[in-house]
Amino acid sequence: MSYVIHGATGAQGAPVVAVLAAAGKSVTALTRNEDAVVAGARVRAVDLLSAEPPIEAYRGAEGVFVHLPLGGEEDRLRYAHNVLAALNEARPARVVFSTSGGTPPEMADAAVTTVVDGLRESGLSHAVIAPRLFLENLLLPPVVGGAREEGVLRYPLGADYAVSWASHLDVADAVAALFDRPDVTGTVEVGQVPGVTGPGLADAFAAHLGREVTYEALAPAAFGEVLAPLLGGGAAAGVAGLYAFLGTLPDNAIGSDRTAQRLLGLTPRTPVQWLAEIGA
Known part of the structure; x- marks a missing residue:
């Protein structure tokens, strides 16, 4: 097989x-x-x-x-x-x-x-x-670098905007489980329940780095400008467009009916657990 x-x-x-x-x-x-x-x-x-x-x-x-x-x-x-x-x-x-x-x-x-x-x-x-959104997005140099060097985590979402963040590692665990669980069909949502806000992410970085970290919401267009040297203008504009759209929604958090927690018994890594596991 x-x-x-x-x-x-x-x-x-x-x-x-x-x-x-x-x-x-x-x-x-x-x-x-x-x-x-x-x-x-x-x-x-x-x-x-x-x-x-x-x-x-x-x-x-x-x-x-x-x-x-x-x-x-x-x-x-x-x-x-x-x-x-x-x-x-x-x-x-x-x-x-x-x-x-x-x-x-x-x-x-x-x-x-x-x-x-x-x-x-x-x-x-x-x-x-x-x-929904991947924790690995926070490893972009302008994001993680600000937390490490300035004690400021900058991201293009409002401070009170909740996201069901997940790691690629959480997705991998869910894939492996679903291969062994043909009884589970349809959509399986992977991520934190309840969602985590920007200050919650900053607290996770603070605990991991052993220093104070605050959260600062960036405008999506400003985030695109920061990313352009890394991703190229077209890709950076696409990222900025995604976050501008997400900002029109009340949150980007999953419910409780079709989660990996409920359907597969898998608990996604918290931001603190994820940071410790990857050694960021």
């Missing part, structure tokens, strides 16, 4: 490979780079923009973990259709798809919605993981 993991060298895929490999599972790591080395896994090169869906990569798999690469809307829709075509042809035993967070799942973009709807129509055993 083999488990096939998309983006196996990336932020979401790599922790899933690590969890499965540590459990002694046979893992096939899908990457765009055929020369990549992934500990605990066989590497298979797959280009989701190719005209050929990755049918053989999925055939006979006990489980497939899918999340869509970043890119423009046209490319992401092509990724979605290629993945669905391959899954429908290969018929793996189980599929777990991550929306990759950002917005509430009901507000996801067309590519994510295409995959979710396609899985529902496929008849395949599947579940959809729906995180």
Whole structure:
């Protein structure tokens, strides 16, 4: 039995490979780079923009973990259709798809919605993981650097804006659990309940760093300007646009009905636990 993991060298895929490999599972790591080395896994090169869906990569798999690469809307829709075509042809035993967070799942973009709807129509055993914002976003140099060097955690959300933060490590734990729990279907939301506000994050950094840390809300446009040298102007503008949209919502927190806590018995790492585990 083999488990096939998309983006196996990336932020979401790599922790899933690590969890499965540590459990002694046979893992096939899908990457765009055929020369990549992934500990605990066989590497298979797959280009989701190719005209050929990755049918053989999925055939006979006990489980497939899918999340869509970043890119423009046209490319992401092509990724979605290629993945669905391959899954429908290969018929793996189980599929777990991550929306990759950002917005509430009901507000996801067309590519994510295409995959979710396609899985529902496929008849395949599947579940959809729906995180909100990733704690790893706080490791962007301008964010974590401000906390370390100035004692100020700057982020483009209001001080009282609650978020169900989750780590990529929490997503990996949920993926592994869902591979073993075919009885759990539909959407599984991963993140803190109740949500954590900016000052709560600052308190976590203060406890971890052993110094006072305060929270400062940035305007999304200002955050985009800070990120532009790191990400490029287009990507930074996209990030700023996301946070401007999130600011129109009352919060970005999950409810209690479809959580990993309730459905899988998994408790996500608190910000303090996450910081200690990664040694930030």
